[in-house]
Amino acid sequence: MIAYVTRLALVSSLQMLAITVLAFAVIHLAPGEPIVLQQELQATQSPQQKQTLRELYGLDKPLHVQYWTWLNRLVRVDLGRSFSPDGLPVWEKIRERIPVTLSLNLAEVCLIYLTAVPLGVFAAVRRHTLFDRLTTVFVFIGFATPDFWLALLLMILFGVQLGWLPISGLRSLNWEYLAPAAQLWDLASHLILPIFIGAFGGLAGLSRFMRGSMLEVIRQDYIRTAQAKGLPERVVVYKHALRNALLPIVTILGLSLPGLIGGSVIVESVFAIPGMGQLAVQSVFARDYPVVMGLLTIGAGLTLLGNRLADVCYGIVDPRIRVTRRSD
C-alpha cells in the first residue's frame, strides 16, 4: 500500500511538473506582453524606459530562466506578485475570490444534483410517457439556451419589470446597515438568479446521464430477480436499481472538484460577481503571467487530486479494480 501511494505521489508530481512547463510555454507564446497593456499607445514612454521595466519584471531573460525562477518560488509556496498596478501577491488575489466562487458553485452543484437525479430517475422509470418526452424537450432547451441571454431576460423580468430581485452584484449598497437576518436574505436574493442560471445548463446534462444510467441498470438480471421475488416496484426502483445507477454519478461528482473553484466567466460577468472566472479572464487579457500561472497551477493540482480521489474511490467501491492495481 505504501509503495502504491508513493508511486502515485511520484507520478502526480511529474505530471504536475509537465503541466506547468506546458502552461508556462503556452501563455508566453500568446502574442503581446504585460508591458504592452500598461504603456503601449499610452502617452509617451522612451524605449529605454520600457526595457528597464521588462528587466524589472524579469521578462528580458530567456523563457527557461523565467520558468526556473517561477518554479523556485513555487517550491517555497510563493506564487509571486501580480504585474498589475495593485502589485498584490497572486495568492492574495486568488484567496479573496475563492469564497464567492466556491459557495456559488457548491450551491449550483447541490441544486443540479437535487433536481437532475429525481428528474433522470422518473424519466427512466416512465420511459416513453408524456413526462419523459417533456423532460427531453426541457433538457434540450436547457442545452441550447445561451446562458447570458437567459440571464438578461430574467434580469429584465425580475429586476427591472417586477422589481422582486436585485439585478446584479453580491450585496445591496446599504448592506452594512442591515440587520444580520436582512443581510443574509440580501445575499441570498442576489444569488438566486446566478445560481439558477449556472445550474440550468448543468442540469440538462446530468439528468440525461442519470436517465441513461438508470435505464441500463433496470435491464439487469438482478432487477428482474427482485421483481420476480414480488418486491414492490418502489423498493425495486429506489433500493436496488437507484443505488447502482448512482455509482457513475458519484464519480462525476468527484471529477467536478476542480470545477468548484473555476468560476463561470459568463455568469460572473453578467451578474457582476467578483469571482475566479473574471480574475482568470482579466489576467489573461492583461497578460498578467504570475496570476495566470497561479490559477493554472491550482487548477491542475485540483484536477490531479480529483482524479486520484476517483481512483481511490473506485478501489473502495469495486474490489476488482483494487486487485488489478496490485497485480500489475
Next chain:
Amino acid sequence: MAPARFFPRWLPAGLLAAALAGCGGEAPSAEAPRTVTGPPAHGDTIVEASIGDISGLIPNITSDGASHSVGNLIYDGLVRADRDLSLTGELAESWEISKDERTITFHLKSGVRWHDGAPFTARDVEFTYRYMRDPKTPTAYAEDFLQVASTEVVDPSTFRVRYEKPYAPALLSWALWVLPAHLLEEPWRRGVDLRTTPQNRHPIGTGPFRFQEWKAQEKVVLLASPDYHRGRPYLDRVLLRIIPDSATIFLELKARNVDMAGLTPLQFRRQTDYPAFTRSFEKYRYLSNSYAYLGFNLKDPRFADRRVRRALAHAIDRREIIEGVLLGLAQEAVGPYKPGTWWYTDEVQTFPYDPDRAKELLGEAGWRDRDGDGVLERDGKPFRFTIRTNQGNSVRIQTAEIIQRRLKAIGIDVNIHVVEWAAFINTFIRKRDFEAIILGWGLGLDPDQYEIWHSSKTGPDQLNHISYGNPEVDQLLENGRRTFNQERRKAIYREFQRVLAEDQPVVFLYVPDALTAVSSRIQGIEPAPAGLAWNFIRWYVPRELQRYTR
C-alpha cells in the same frame, strides 16, 4: 467620470471606447419630476458604474480610465483644466513663467492638508517629480518629466522647475497627481516598490474625496473631504460599482440602481426615449476627446503616394459612417483635433465623398483596371489590402465594413482582420506589420502631438506607427513646443493642420459624441468644452430629492 485633471496627452481611444458602458431605464415608480429644483445641499450618494475595476490607487502608475477617474477625486494636481479647458490653479495659487520661458515658479496654496492631517508642501511636489523620473517607476507618463533640467524647493510654498528649452506642454504636465512625501519618500529611498505600500490600498491624498473602501471587482467608495481646500463637495459619497457587462449596466440604470453611466449611440437614440426614463434621467451629449482614423503604413509604396491617399479620402463617405454606425452622434473629422478648442481650424483642404475624383486620382497614380475584373492593377499587381482593427469595438468593425464596400466600388479589394488588443498591438502595430488600420487617438488638453507625427518617433515602441515623415510638419511640431505664447502657438498649429490635411497621412474619419445619462435628481451639472465632470464637486441633490440618507 471624474473631473478632467491630469490627462495623459494621448490615450488609445480603443481602450477609452472599451470603457464606455451602456445604460437606460424603466423606473417602476417615477422619481420626482425633473422640474423640482432646490438650493444646493450637502448629502446623498452618487452611484456610478464602471465596466472595469480600478487597477490601483496610485494613479501615477496606472493607465486605465477607471483608476484615473478615482485618482482624480482622491488626489490634486498643481493645475487643473477649467470649464473651457484653460488651465487654472489647484494646489498652486499662481505661477510665473520666466522671460526666457524656461523656468516656471509655482506658488502653492497655504493651509492645504493631506487627508491624514499632515501639511502639504513643495516637498511633496518635489518627491512626486522624482518618483515619476525614476526609471524603476512603472509609469507611462515619465516623458514630460524627463524634459526637466532641474527643480528647486525655494521654500515650503514655492516650487521652481527649469527646462533646457522652453517646453509648452510642461504646464499641463503639472496637473499630475501629487503624492504624499511624508508617507512614500522613505520607503521609496529604501528601494521599496510603492505598489506594495499601504498607499496603493488606502491612499491619502489632498483631493475633494477621501478613500473609504475598495472591494476588488465589486466597488470603490469615497467620502467627501469636509475641509477640502476648494470647498467641501456637496455629494457626501461617491460609489463606483464595478459591473463588467455593459448590458447589465444598462439594466441597472433602467432600474435606477445606478445614477450615471455612458450610453451607446443605439441606447441614446432608440432605447431611452420613453417617459419613465426621461423623467428619471437627464441625457447629455457633447463631443468626446477623441477621433477615429483610417491609417496607412506609409512604408508601403502604394500608400507612400499622396495621390492614392487622397483618392481613398475621396472614396470614403464619412457622413454615411456617422449616420449608419454612430446614428448621427459624431462630427466629421478634418484633422487630429477636436472642434471647439482654441487651436482647431476647419479652414483646411477637405475631401468630400467623390468616387469619380477618387478614380481619377488613382488613374494618375497608375492604377487602372486593365483586365476588366473590377479590381485596379498597376504593374500587373491588383490593388488589394487588409484593414486591421481591434476586437471588442463594434463601431470600428462596422466602419471597416462600410469602407470596404466603398473601396470595392472604385476597384480596390479590401480584407478586414479583427485582432484581440494585446496581440494587435504587439504583432501588427509594434512590428509595423500592417497595410491599413482603423484606430483612434484620445486627445489631451494641449495641441502638442510631437510624439504622434514627428519623423523621429517611428521606432518600434513609439507612437508614429504609420511612419509619417514630413520636414515641414517636423519643424512646426518643434516650434509649437518651444513657446508658451498662445497666439504664436495657434498660428503654428493651424499651419500644421493645413499641411496635414493636404498630405492625408491618415484619413480622418469622425469625432464621436460622448453620451451620458445622469439621474435627474442630481443638479448643478453644466456641460462645457471640458465635458461634464469638470465641476463635479459642485454637483448636488436638493434636500427633498436625496435618496441615500446614510
